[in-house]
Amino acid sequence: MDHKMDKEQLSAFLDDELLADERATVQGHLSFCEECSAYVERLKAASTDFKQFGSEKAPASVQNAAGKKKAASRWSGMDYAMAFTAFIAAMLVGGMMAKKFAPAVFSQIQGMISGAANNLGQ
Numbered sequence: 001m002d003h004k005m006d007k008e009q010l011s012a013f014l015d016d017e018l019l020a021d022e023r024a025t026v027q028g029h030l031s032f033c034e035e036c037s038a039y040v041e042r043l044k045a046a047s048t049d050f051k052q053f054g055s056e057k058a059p060a061s062v063q064n065a066a067g068k069k070k071a072a073s074r075w076s077g078m079d080y081a082m083a084f085t086a087f088i089a090a091m092l093v094g095g096m097m098a099k100k101f102a103p104a105v106f107s108q109i110q111g112m113i114s115g116a117a118n119n120l121g122q
């Protein structure tokens, strides 16, 4: 399996920070690479929950910055960043636990996620 995507690029893809051709490259890779698709889905799930979790606390400057390209990775709130990191870690550990202890369920979910990811790009 050819892994040209690094995690930063996948993250940028989710944040809609890529140029059109970069985006197409990532989408093409995600269409056949389950591992990267699963990573993107975990990141997306974490990011969605994180935004809900952080929306009450986020200062206006952060909310404004979120709308700008490349701003997402430069949020300065330490609590925000640490909560996000902890959340990602929890998601990754949870994913690994699921894979280890319930491989059938995991692959079923992963299949659903891959299908959803493919639909998103169309």
Ligand SMILES: [Zn+2]
Pocket (backbone or CB within 6 Å): 002, 003, 004, 005, 029, 033, 034, 035, 036, 037
């Ligand atoms: Zn991959």
